[in-house]
Amino acid sequence: MEITVRSGDSLWYYSQLFNIPLILLETSNPGMNGLQLQIGQEIKIPGYLRENYTIDVNDSFSTLAIENNIPLDMIELTNSGVDPMQLQVGQAIQIPQRVTELIVDDITDYTYEKMVEDIKELLSIYPFIMERSAGNSVMGKDITELQIGAGPNEVHINGSFHANEWITTPIIMRFINQYALSLTTGLLIREQAMLPLYEETQLSVVPMVNPDGVNLVINGASAAGDYSDSVLAINEQNEDFSGWKANINGVDLNNQYPALWEIEAERKPTTPQPRDFPGTSPLTEPEAIAMANLAEERNFIRMNAFHTQGKVIFWGFEGLEPPESAEIVNEYERVSGYTPIQYVDSYAGYKDWFIQEFRRPGFTVELGEGVNPLPIEQFQEIYEDSLGIMLANLYL
Numbered sequence: 001m002e003i004t005v006r007s008g009d010s011l012w013y014y015s016q017l018f019n020i021p022l023i024l025l026e027t028s029n030p031g032m033n034g035l036q037l038q039i040g041q042e043i044k045i046p047g048y049l050r051e052n053y054t055i056d057v058n059d060s061f062s063t064l065a066i067e068n069n070i071p072l073d074m075i076e077l078t079n080s081g082v083d084p085m086q087l088q089v090g091q092a093i094q095i096p097q098r099v100t101e102l103i104v105d106d107i108t109d110y111t112y113e114k115m116v117e118d119i120k121e122l123l124s125i126y127p128f129i130m131e132r133s134a135g136n137s138v139m140g141k142d143i144t145e146l147q148i149g150a151g152p153n154e155v156h157i158n159g160s161f162h163a164n165e166w167i168t169t170p171i172i173m174r175f176i177n178q179y180a181l182s183l184t185t186g187l188l189i190r191e192q193a194m195l196p197l198y199e200e201t202q203l204s205v206v207p208m209v210n211p212d213g214v215n216l217v218i219n220g221a222s223a224a225g226d227y228s229d230s231v232l233a234i235n236e237q238n239e240d241f242s243g244w245k246a247n248i249n250g251v252d253l254n255n256q257y258p259a260l261w262e263i264e265a266e267r268k269p270t271t272p273q274p275r276d277f278p279g280t281s282p283l284t285e286p287e288a289i290a291m292a293n294l295a296e297e298r299n300f301i302r303m304n305a306f307h308t309q310g311k312v313i314f315w316g317f318e319g320l321e322p323p324e325s326a327e328i329v330n331e332y333e334r335v336s337g338y339t340p341i342q343y344v345d346s347y348a349g350y351k352d353w354f355i356q357e358f359r360r361p362g363f364t365v366e367l368g369e370g371v372n373p374l375p376i377e378q379f380q381e382i383y384e385d386s387l388g389i390m391l392a393n394l395y396l
Contacts, residue, residue: 135290
């Protein structure tokens with residue numbers, strides 16, 4: 001919600017009036033000098049929306065403030081162009097309303113378009129969430145990164161490297177929503193206050209690494225556009241794409257990294273497939289390149305790749321993982337019940353490459369159990385299990 005600065009206003013005053021932590025106002029309005037606001041400036045107030053209201057008989061700003069249990073000046077500030085002494089029956093005004101419910105709620109068949117709409121709404125309510133494009137998919141879709149937090153410790157989570165593991169995307173999106181809601185309302189998450197974590201950590205998330213593949217799994221060949229004939233040929237003319245893990249080119253994005261890629265290439269398919277084809281060489285696919293560039297450009301102290309299924313956490317690669325990885329995965333196990341597995345006969349994954357390149361903790365977290373794509377009925381159970389991991393990622 002945006003308001004217009006009046007004479008004598010300050011970010012500190014808005015913080016008190018709207019009961020929003022000052023740091024959230026500062027990060028919602030980057031580049032603004034909070035000590036020298038200019039009259040007429042537009043200020044973003046996180047955690048609020050404007051609700052239209054039509055003046056009725058006997059209404060006044062005072063009575064509306066009482067009825068809505070909000071300060072009188074909140075209504076006056078939200079209706080700066082309205083003379084409170086000249087209200088007319090039928091006149092339209094706006095009442096500021098604190099957002100107290102989650103907005104990421106339509107999680108069934110969670111396509112790229114659903115994610116984009118949810119991100120748009122989250123950014124409008126919580127402008128302290130930053131959005132940028134980390135790159136583009138084969139079909140030109142943005143590989144969106146969201147950032148939330150003002151601290152020096154950068155941590156990362158990603159989802160939907162594999163197309164039929166798309167349930168990881170609404171899991172991550174729901175957490176971002178719950179995190180932002182907690183910050184603006186003061187609600188605890190598992191008895192944990194979130195503001196100190198916001199001040200200490202910057203969380204980076206790429207909710208959907210493989211948007212073309214996700215849409216293909218959910219909507220079929222029609223979602224592939226100019227690639228529809230190609231994906232049908234790769235899928236042997238089968239219109240059921242539920243087993244498709246690859247990107248739209250038939251390349252497995254989690255087999256694309258130069259971390260013993262040659263071993264995978266020797267034993268995996270040599271042509272495009274719905275799954276497991278590592279490409280003709282490492283880092284041929286734009287999605288894989290975007291994720292490599294992201295890690296190289298930033299200073300992530302740890303990385304978490306969310307996949308499905310198995311309720312396990314892979315955390316080592318060729319003995320290159322640092323000692324603290326064991327401590328972190330033990331905490332992940334405690335809060336989730338998932339089983340840590342240090343080594344597995346699999347290479348060329350994003351986690352493998354991250355550990356190899358940066359010698360920092362990297363984890364592949366296999367959410368849930370069953371056959372991919374996991375049924376959406378498992379969402380709440382998976383979310384509760386993974387919530388502990390996502391919180392631990394912020395406080396460790």
